[in-house]
Amino acid sequence: MMRAVELAANGPAWGPNPRVGCVIVGADGAVLGEGWHRGAGTPHAEPAALTDARERGNDVAGATAYVTLEPCSHTGRTGPCTEALAAARIGAVRYAVADPNPQAAGGGEVLRARGIDAAHAPLDAAAALNRRWLGAVERGRPWVIAKWAQTLDGRTAAADGTSFWVTGEEARAHAHGVRAEVDAILVGTGTVLTDDPSLSARPPHVEDPHQPLRAVMGLRDTFGAKVWRDEDAIAVRSHDPRDALAALAAREVRTVVVEGGGTITSAFLRAGLVDEVHAYIAPAILGSGTNAVGDLGIATMSGALRGRDVTATALGVDTLVTAFFQRGPQ
Structure with missing residues (x-):
């Protein structure tokens, strides 16, 4: 998860979207793919990591995705990350921060309904990286x-x-x-x-x-x-x-x-x-x-x-x- 935070920090601090990083790890602990969100309108961290895994020639079926923010479950500028993870047959998801955005929240529940072991794994460093974004969403301003x-x-x-x-x-x-x-x-x-x-x-x-x-x-x-x-x-x-x-x-x-x-x-x-x-x-x-x-x-x-x-x-x-x-x- 700390590696996912490091990746998230590569994204822009400005813009309507948070900085998010994702690392996909196989059963043997090997990193299969990595990605981060590069700004509004670009692929979210999860699809970016899935693309990276495919380009490396790695099969992610049954793997665990570590994500700094709960995967989104709605369609905005891009499609829902929950669908991308499910389609790739990811076996488990660990996310460091629950998404406070009412339009995008609930991804963990959606994943669990799809049979994916999704759990909140809190990490202060992940929340600190998006302190301003999280505060803005929670305050509605x-x-x-x-x-x-x-x-x-x-x-x-x-x-x-x-x-x-x-x-x-x-x-x-x-x-x-x-x-x-x-x-x-x-x-x-x-x-x-x-x-x-x-x-x-x-x-x-x-x-x-x-x-x-x-x-x-x-x-x-x-x-x-x-x-x-x-x-x-x-x-x-x-x-x-x-x-x-x-x-x-x-x-x-x-x-x-x-x-x-x-x-x-x-x-x-x-x-x-x-x-x-x-x-x-x-x-x-x-x-x-x-x-x-x-x-x-x-x-x-x-x-x-x-x-x-x-x-x-x-x-x-x-x-x-x-x-x-x-x-x-x-």
């Missing part, structure tokens, strides 16, 4: 990463409005790497009017990175800004974070980075719609300026939002603090 760069005293811009650059090159390069792994970037009209950002992913040493959908929420007109340079952008005429997430979900967005400044970040936090925070902290002090986060209506320490699974990563002279948050009010 995109997984929200709130990202900002701040000084030690919590400022994202100076009193005169300047914000380039709060952090150094290493931190900015990391942020571009994150952009290249998500489905969308969301900012407010204020950010567009003030900074005119391109909202593109430009990680270093990557020739053709994935470019996320660009989304702008708010009521002000931003016609002519860089974000509207092509059709991979949408406008959400609302100040309500739920409206923005609904618009993104309609575009099959599973993960979105909110980079819209303190006003929008605070709105998402107040609504309980932030799942993950990326705070890039520079060793600088301004004393005055724009706060990273505004008023959340929290009056006492006992009400503070507390992150979990917190990490701190040095990026040159800066530090990236990441934290995950429990599901808040919807």
Whole structure:
């Protein structure tokens, strides 16, 4: 199963589908075929592994398939994996994560009804690989990463409005790497009017990175800004974070980075719609300026939002603090 997780990691982190890997093993323990899902519209991991086994000249009848996610039992962009496994006369299936998607779930039961020994074999590494995708499906909305760069005293811009650059090159390069792994970037009209950002992913040493959908929420007109340079952008005429997430979900967005400044970040936090925070902290002090986060209506320490699974990563002279948050009010 760990080998299946390694294979799954080859798939794209973005897109409507999860990263899935599959290893087919014979009775003698020999690997007969391997595969992983390469993105929406391509064969799922199980058919890919079956194809690999055929190309190797291996008969998989009676073999065991180890899959990181419960095989799907529905027809979407591709056919059901349960049918492919049954047609190949696979003898047993072990899957590390039960599929939370109501449209695709129940594959284990379907396989058992077909006489195949299918069982859930939990593995934390498999769930961790698809943490954002699983969270998005369970919540019924995109997984929200709130990202900002701040000084030690919590400022994202100076009193005169300047914000380039709060952090150094290493931190900015990391942020571009994150952009290249998500489905969308969301900012407010204020950010567009003030900074005119391109909202593109430009990680270093990557020739053709994935470019996320660009989304702008708010009521002000931003016609002519860089974000509207092509059709991979949408406008959400609302100040309500739920409206923005609904618009993104309609575009099959599973993960979105909110980079819209303190006003929008605070709105998402107040609504309980932030799942993950990326705070890039520079060793600088301004004393005055724009706060990273505004008023959340929290009056006492006992009400503070507390992150979990917190990490701190040095990026040159800066530090990236990441934290995950429990599901808040919807």
